Amino acid sequence: KAGQEYLTPGSNDYDSWLQTQTYDVTELLKTGDNQVALMAGDGWAIGNFYFEGGSDKNYADNQAVLMDLVITYEDGTVEVIATDNTWTVQESQVLFSSLYNGEVFDATFKSIQDYPVKVIDFDYNKLEPRRSLPVVVQEEIKPIELIHTKAGELVLDFGQNMAGWVRFTCREPQGNSVKLQYGEILQGGNFYRDNLRHAKAEYIYTADGQVRTLRPHFTYYGFRYVKLTGFTGEIDLADFVAEVAYSEMEDTGDITTSNALINRLIQNTVWGQKSNFFEVPTDCPQRDERLGWTGDAQVFSGTAAFQMDVLAFFSKFGYDMGKEQAKADGCVPFVVPSFKKPGGGSCAWADAATIIPWTMYLMYGDIAILEQQYGSMKAWADYIRRQDDATGAIGLWTTGFHFGDWLALDADDPKSPIGGTETPFIASCYYYYSTLLVAKAAKVLGFTNDAASYEIQAGKIKAAIIREYYTPTGRLALQNQTAYVLVLAFDLCKPEDKARVAADLITRLKRDKEYLKTGFVGTPLICRVLSENGYHDMACKLLLNDECPSWLYPVRMGATTIWERWNSVMPDGSMNPEGMNSLNHYSYGSIVEWMYRYMAGINPVEDAPGFRKAVIRPQPDYRMSRLDCTFKSAAGTYVSNWEIAGGQLEYLIKIPFNTQAQVILPDARLEDVFCNEENLADLIFAEQKGSTVSFTAPAGIYAITYAPTVPYERHYSLDLKLDELMNTPETRAIIEAELSAIAAMAGTSMAVMGSVNHMAHMPFIQVDPEHLKRAAHKLGQIKIKPDILPPMIDWQ
Numbered sequence: 001k002a003g004q005e006y007l008t009p010g011s012n013d014y015d016s017w018l019q020t021q022t023y024d025v026t027e028l029l030k031t032g033d034n035q036v037a038l039m040a041g042d043g044w045a046i047g048n049f050y051f052e053g054g055s056d057k058n059y060a061d062n063q064a065v066l067m068d069l070v071i072t073y074e075d076g077t078v079e080v081i082a083t084d085n086t087w088t089v090q091e092s093q094v095l096f097s098s099l100y101n102g103e104v105f106d107a108t109f110k111s112i113q114d115y116p117v118k119v120i121d122f123d124y125n126k127l128e129p130r131r132s133l134p135v136v137v138q139e140e141i142k143p144i145e146l147i148h149t150k151a152g153e154l155v156l157d158f159g160q161n162m163a164g165w166v167r168f169t170c171r172e173p174q175g176n177s178v179k180l181q182y183g184e185i186l187q188g189g190n191f192y193r194d195n196l197r198h199a200k201a202e203y204i205y206t207a208d209g210q211v212r213t214l215r216p217h218f219t220y221y222g223f224r225y226v227k228l229t230g231f232t233g234e235i236d237l238a239d240f241v242a243e244v245a246y247s248e249m250e251d252t253g254d255i256t257t258s259n260a261l262i263n264r265l266i267q268n269t270v271w272g273q274k275s276n277f278f279e280v281p282t283d284c285p286q287r288d289e290r291l292g293w294t295g296d297a298q299v300f301s302g303t304a305a306f307q308m309d310v311l312a313f314f315s316k317f318g319y320d321m322g323k324e325q326a327k328a329d330g331c332v333p334f335v336v337p338s339f340k341k342p343g344g345g346s347c348a349w350a351d352a353a354t355i356i357p358w359t360m361y362l363m364y365g366d367i368a369i370l371e372q373q374y375g376s377m378k379a380w381a382d383y384i385r386r387q388d389d390a391t392g393a394i395g396l397w398t399t400g401f402h403f404g405d406w407l408a409l410d411a412d413d414p415k416s417p418i419g420g421t422e423t424p425f426i427a428s429c430y431y432y433y434s435t436l437l438v439a440k441a442a443k444v445l446g447f448t449n450d451a452a453s454y455e456i457q458a459g460k461i462k463a464a465i466i467r468e469y470y471t472p473t474g475r476l477a478l479q480n481q482t483a484y485v486l487v488l489a490f491d492l493c494k495p496e497d498k499a500r501v502a503a504d505l506i507t508r509l510k511r512d513k514e515y516l517k518t519g520f521v522g523t524p525l526i527c528r529v530l531s532e533n534g535y536h537d538m539a540c541k542l543l544l545n546d547e548c549p550s551w552l553y554p555v556r557m558g559a560t561t562i563w564e565r566w567n568s569v570m571p572d573g574s575m576n577p578e579g580m581n582s583l584n585h586y587s588y589g590s591i592v593e594w595m596y597r598y599m600a601g602i603n604p605v606e607d608a609p610g611f612r613k614a615v616i617r618p619q620p621d622y623r624m625s626r627l628d629c630t631f632k633s634a635a636g637t638y639v640s641n642w643e644i645a646g647g648q649l650e651y652l653i654k655i656p657f658n659t660q661a662q663v664i665l666p667d668a669r670l671e672d673v674f675c676n677e678e679n680l681a682d683l684i685f686a687e688q689k690g691s692t693v694s695f696t697a698p699a700g701i702y703a704i705t706y707a708p709t710v711p712y713e714r715h716y717s718l719d720l721k722l723d724e725l726m727n728t729p730e731t732r733a734i735i736e737a738e739l740s741a742i743a744a745m746a747g748t749s750m751a752v753m754g755s756v757n758h759m760a761h762m763p764f765i766q767v768d769p770e771h772l773k774r775a776a777h778k779l780g781q782i783k784i785k786p787d788i789l790p791p792m793i794d795w796q
Contacts, residue, residue, distance in 0.1 A: 002028065005134035006245060007218070011044045011279040011292070012132070012316075013337040014059035016323040019130040025069070036081070038065045041097040041218025048098055050339050051289045053198050058339040064120060066127075088114035097218035100288045101200040102182075105216075107208035108175060131316035132247070135279055137164065139244040143237050147225075151190040154228040156240055161224040161561040161584050163275040163285035164245040165203070167215040171233065174209035178230040182223035184286055184583040187575060191227040195581045199288040220245060222275060222286025222584050224560065246274045249308040252633070255595055258626040258787045261546065262595075264555045269589030270307055272562040273300075276586050277310070280317055280336065284564065284582035291335040292317065295349035295403060299524040300586050301356045302593040305363040306631060314360050315369055321353055322376040330379035345383065346402045347427035348521050353380035354434040358441065364634045365610015370441045381438045381454065384431045395464025397427040405482045407565055408519030409549060417580075419519045421480040425469060426521060429486045432461040436490075440606075465492050474500055481508055482522030488529035502533035509538065510754070514721075516542060516549050516566070524590035531598040531619060539598070540621040543591065546790045551591055556790060562589040600629035600640040601664075610634040616653055616697075617664040618642050622712045625786040635659050644712045644786070651704040653697070660698050667708040668693040675704050716779040718757035718772070722746055725756060727790065730782055738775035741765055 002023040009019045040063040041047070048054040069081040090111040096104040144159040156166075161184055172178060182201040183193035193201065201221050205214055223242075228235060255266055276282045280292035281300070297317065304310045321336045332350035334343045344350060357373035360366070370377075387399050404426060408419025439454035465487075469477050474497035476483060484505035487493050493501050518526055530539035546552040549566030557569050564585035568576050575581060597603050601618035604611055611633035618640050620627070626643045636656020643650045649668075655661045665673065670688045673680040680686050686695035691709060716731050725731040726746045735756070736743045742759055750759065756775075760767040 003134070004136050005248075006137075007043065007135055007220070007279065010130070010132040010135075011337060012320050013323050013340075014045050015340070016126070016327075017128050018126045019132055020127050021130050029071070036067075036069060038067060038083075039092060039094070039217060040065055041094065043097075043099065043218060044337075044339075048100055050341060051291065054100060054288055055339070055341075064122075066122070083117075085117060085119050087117050089117055090114055094217055097216075098200075099219055099290065100198065101219075102202040102204070102221070103216040103219050104204045105214070106206040107210070107212065108206055131312075131319055132279060133313055133316070134248045135245055136248050137243040137245050138248070138274075141242040141244060143226075143240050143242070146235055146237055147186075149186070149190045150188065153191050154231070154235060155186070155191050156226040156228065156237075158224055158226070158242045159560070160242075160271065161222070161275070161559075162242060162244050162271065163220055163222050163278055163584075164243045165216050165220055166226055167213060167241050167243050169211065169213050169239040170205060170207055171211050171239075172207035172209075172231065174207060176230065176232060177204060177206045178228070179204050181227040181229070182221040182286070183225045183227065184223060185569070185575065186225060187573075191225060192575070195575060195579075195583070196287045197579065199286065201286065215243065220278070220285070222284060222290075222582075244274065245278070247277050247279060247313055249277065249310060249313060250632075251307070252309050253306040253596060253629075253631045255592070255600060255627065255629045257599075257624050257628075259544075259624050259789070260787075261552050261555050261789055262543070262624070265551055265589075266592055266595070268555065268559055268561050269303065269586065269592045271560060272584060272586030272589050273304055273307055275561060275584050277304070277308070277313060280320070281313075284585055286584060287582060289582075291339075292320075292337065293335050293349070294321070294332060294352040295334075295346070295406065295520055296585070296587045298348065298352035298355050299520060299590045301352075301359045302363070302524075303586075303590050303596075305359065306593060306596045311360055311364045311366060311369065314356055315372065318353075318357055318369070318373045318376060322373065322379075325353070325376055325379050330383035332380055332383075343401075345387075345400055347397065347423070347430040349403060350380060351430045351434050353377055354437040354441075358437045361441075361444070362604045362606065362609045363611075365608075365612060366634075367444065370445055374441055374445060374447075377434075377438050377441055378450070381434050384434065385457065388431065395428075395461045396424065396468060397431040398424040400427070402427055403520070405480075405519035405521040408480075408482060408517060408522065409566065410480055410482075410517040419480075419482065419521075420517075421482040421486075421522070422478060425465075425478055425483060426486065428461065428465050428468075429490055429492060432458055432465065432492060433490045435461060462492055466494065470494075470497070476501055476504060479504075479508060480522075481505065481512065481517045481526065482519070484508060485518065485522045485525045485529050488533060489525040498533070502529070502535065505529070506535060506538060509542075513754075514538075514541060515545070515547075520587050523588055524593070527591060527594040528598065531594070536598065536619050537621070539594070540623060544623055551588065559583065562586050596629065596631065599627055600631075602629065602631050602638050602640050611636075611638065612659055614638060614655070614659065614661040615664065616640055616655075616661045617666075618651060619666055620644055620649060620712065622714045622784065623786055623788075647707060647711070647713060648705055649708050649712065651702070653702040653704065655697055655699050655702075657699045660696060663695055663697050663702070664689075665693045665704065665706070667691055667710045667712075668706050669709055673704060673706040675702055677703075680704070714784045716782045716784055718760070718776050718779065719755045721754070722750075722756050722759065725779070728788070731779060734775055734778045738771045738778070739767060741767060 002025050008021050045059040046057050048056050067083045071079045093106055093109050095106050141158050143156040145157040147155040180203040203216050275285045281297035282290045283293040283296050324333050324338050331345045332353050354377045357369050360369045402423040404423045405419030405421045407417050410420035435454050436458040439451050442450035527539035546556050554563050561584040564582040568581050601616050603615040605613040612635050620642050628641045631638045639654035641652040670693050673693055675683055684695050725735050760772050
C-alpha cells in the first residue's frame with residue numbers, strides 16, 4: 001500500500017476541483033518486474049450519500065482513477081508510467097462498498113478475465129495539490145468485554161465511542177460468511193442501532209479457508225459496540241482491535257482538574273473531535289449523515305483550536321466553502337461540500353464563513369487564512385445585506401429559513417427543534433457580527449475602504465437591533481436565555497444597559513431553576529458572557545450541574561463522547577425516541593473553549609494574534625480544588641495551573657520564549673502577592689485594579705501565592721437548593737431534623753424551584769422560625785468540600 005491514509009482523494013465538491021496525493025513509493029519498487037494495482041470504491045463521488053436516505057452518483061457516474069508513477073533513475077533519467085489505455089481492469093473481491101452501508105468482501109471470488117479500460121475526457125484544470133489532511137489510523141483500542149446479550153447476541157464492547165473500524169483475524173472455513181455490525185449503545189442489554197436510521201454500518205466477509213487479518217477498504221463507522229454473527233468457533237478477544245481513524249492533527253491542549261466528571265467531559269469532547277474531524281468537520285460519524293454541517297463547525301471551532309492544531313483542516317474546509325459560494329451568489333450551503341443539494345443561508349450556520357477564519361487568525365496568527373477566505377467572508381456578508389435591502393434596508397435580517405437556536409429546550413412546542421428565541425432576532429445578531437468581522441479582516445489585510453464601509457454598516461445594524469428589540473429604559477424585549485447571551489456576546493446593547501442585560505440573564509436563569517434552556521446557538525456562549533460580566537460563579541454552577549439538561553448528565557450516564565441532544569439517553573437508559581439522536585456530536589463540547597479561556601484563563605490578543613501576546617486571567621472556583629492547563633500555541637507552550645490549598649491561591653504560570661502576557665489575578669491585594677517566593681511588587685511593575693492585581697510578564701516561569709481577599713472556602717447555607725443539601729449526609733441530617741416539611745419535598749419539582757430559604761417562606765409551607773434559624777446556624781458550621789462527585793447513574 002502506498003502511504004498510510006484512507007478514503008482518498010477526500011471529500012470536496014468534485015465538480016469544482018479534485019485533490020491529488022503524492023507518495024514516495026521507492027521502497028515498494030524492486031529490481032525486475034513490478035505490478036501496480038489501484039483499488040477503487042464508490043466513496044463520496046458515486047456512493048449513496050447525503051441525509052434522508054442519501055442519493056447516488058452525486059458527483060460521478062462511474063469509478064475512475066488517475067495516476068502518474070514517476071521513476072527517477074540513478075543516471076538522472078526519468079520514466080513516467082501513467083494511467084492510459086494499456087491498463088486493464090479486474091473485478092474486485094470487494095463486491096460492495098458504501099460509506100453508510102459498509103462493505104462486502106468475498107475472499108472466494110476470483111476474477112476470471114481482464115477488461116479493457118475506457119479513457120475518458122477529463123478537465124485537468126480541476127486538479128489541485130491536496131489540501132486535505134491525511135485520514136490515518138492514529139490509535140488502537142482493544143475490546144474490554146465480549147457480551148452475551150439477553151437476545152443471544154455476541155457483542156464486543158470497546159469501552160469508547162469512536163470513528164474507524166475493527167481489524168480482526170478470521171479463521172473461518174472456506175465459504176463461511178461472518179458479519180460485523182456497528183452500534184453506539186445497548187438497549188435493554190441488547191445490541192441497538194435504530195439511531196443510525198438508514199445506514200446499515202456492517203462488514204460482511206466470506207472466508208476462503210485461509211487465516212487472514214481483515215479490515216474494510218472503502219468505509220468507516222461510528223461505534224462503541226460491534227455485533228458478531230456467523231463465527232463458528234470460540235471468540236478470542238485478542239483477534240479484534242478497533243482502529244481509530246481521523247484527520248492527522250497534533251494534540252495541542254490539555255486540561256486536567258480535581259473533578260473526575262469534568263475531566264471525563266473534556267475527554268468526551270476530545271473524542272467527539274477525533275470522531276468527527278474526518279476529512280471535513282462532520283456532525284456525526286455513525287448514521288446516514290456524516291456531513292460538513294457549517295453550524296456545528298462554527299460553534300466548535302474555538303474549542304477545536306485549543307485541543308488540536310486545526311489550521312490546515314479548517315483552511316481546506318474554508319476553501320471548499322468558497323467554491324460552493326461561488327456557485328450560489330455568496331450564499332453558504334447548510335453543509336460543505338453540498339453534494340449539489342439545495343439549501344443554505346441559515347444564520348449561525350452560514351456565518352461559519354466569517355467566524356471560522358477569524359477564529360483561526362486569532363488562534364494561529366497566520367494572515368494567510370484571512371487572505372484565502374476574505375472573498376468568502378465578504379461574499380457572505382454581502383449576501384445577508386441583499387436580503388436586508390430586499391425588505392427595505394432597515395438593518396435587520398427578517399427573511400429566509402433559519403435553524404434558530406437548534407435543539408434548545410424553550411420552544412412553545414416541545415417537539416420543535418428550533419427553540420424559542422425569535423429567528424429574525426438571531427439572524428440580525430449574526431448579520432451584525434459577520435459584518436463586523438469582515439471589517440476587522442479588511443483592516444488586518446489593509447483594505448481600508450472596505451474596513452470603513454463594513455464598520456459603518458455594522459453600526460447601522462447595531463442601531464437597528466437596539467431600536468427594534470429594546471424598550472426605552474434599556475430592557476431587552478426578548479426574555480430567552482439565548483437572546484440575552486447573544487446581545488452580551490456580540491455587544492448589542494448600549495454601554496449603560498449592559499449591566500442590566502447581564503442581571504436580567506441571571507434573573508432568567510433563576511426562573512429556569514438554573515438549568516440550561518439553550519441550544520446550538522446559545523450554549524457555546526452562555527458561560528463566556530457570564531464570566532465576562534461578573535457572574536463566573538453562575539457559569540461554574542451551570543458547568544457543575546449534573547442533572548438533565550447539563551454537560552455532566554451524559555457523563556453520569558456513562559457517555560464517552562458528546563451527545564447531540566441534552567437528553568439523547570433518558571435517565572432510565574432508554575434512547576430518546578426522536579429520530580435524530582446521535583451519541584457522537586461535538587457541538588455542546590464547545591464549553592471546553594470556556595474552560596481554557598476563563599477557568600485556566602489563557603486568551604489570545606487581537607493586536608498580536610497567534611499568542612505572541614496573551615492575557616492570562618485564571619478564575620478559580622471553590623467547588624474545584626485544582627486545575628492544570630497546558631496549551632501548545634503557535635508561539636510556544638503556555639501553562640496556567642491553579643490550586644486552592646489552606647486558604648491560599650497558588651498559581652504556576654509559564655510564558656514561552658519571545659512572547660509576553662498580561663497576567664490578571666482575581667481577588668488579590670498587591671502587597672499580599674508573592675511570586676517565586678518574593679513580593680511581586682519587588683520583582684515587576686504590577687498594579688492594583690479594583691479587586692485584581694495586573695502585571696505584564698515576559699517569558700518565564702511564575703509561581704504565585706497569596707491569600708485571596710474573599711474566602712475560597714465556602715460554607716453551606718439555606719441559600720442552596722434543597723437537592724444540593726440533601727445530597728450530603730451531614731446537611732441532609734440537619735434539614736431532616738430541623739425542616740422536616742421541606743425535607744419531605746426532596747426529589748419533587750418543588751425541590752428545584754429555588755433555595756431552601758425561598759421554600760421556607762412559601763405561604764403553603766409551615767416552618768418554625770426558630771427551626772429555620774437553627775438550621776441556618778448548623779449549616780454555616782460545615783465547609784463545602786470541593787470536588788464532591790454525584791454517583792454515576794446505573795441504568796444498565
